[in-house]
Amino acid sequence: MYQQSKHFDLIFISLVTYFGFSQTCLLFFAQLSQGQLRVVPTIANAKVYYFGNRSFSALKFFNRSNEAVYPIWNTIAGGNSSPTWTSEIEGIYNIADSPDVVFDNDLTTEYTNCGSCSSGSSSMLITCGENTGWYLSLGNRFFSLVAFYIGTNTKYPQRDPLTITIEGSNLQRDELIFGWSWTLIYNDSTGLVSNPGRSTFGVLQIIPQFPLPYANYRVLITSKRGIDTCTSYTEFMMIGY
Structure with a gap:
């Protein structure tokens, strides 16, 4: 059995039988190449992830509708969130590059945040764009994150984020600015x-x-690929139930 994203040529197979038992798991997840699924050679290492008594139909891509996405900077895991605003000075991002676009299913739109640097600055550092990001509020909905994909930006490899932290919270929106409200x-x-x-x-x-x-x-974002004024990426695809 498989599920294919309606927005991208992505597919994952979710049913595997082993040792006489039928178990539901995320067995394979890959991009299609011109409609063809490229099979991993048998000599390659592989992992099977078992998710308990979860039905296949429950595993899905997260599709944002009107859920709020808040840009932040100068923030570390477990720390208080610092909001960012729209401009070109420190802690501020360009309104055309807002974090909403990481959920728009479009690999040509990108979220760019310079963090402690400014987009118009002549000084470019490896740390520019670090400790920036966003938080997503689902309101009264809940989502269990199992896996994710990140899409690269359109032009600059040096802006690619290399490491990240992800935290979850079930507290109210006005409490989300506080570090103690999040679980790594x-x-x-x-x-x-x-x-x-x-x-x-x-x-x-x-x-x-x-x-x-x-x-x-x-x-x-905790690190990026190279020296530039900011970090930038196009998509954050969430997979779960």
């Missing part, structure tokens, strides 16, 4: 360590802990 669930690679090219998804990343339902998610 991921602190690792974005799947972009090897440059996949522009406007392209990186490697699928799996949340190592058993997924719990959260109504809010916070994502922070």
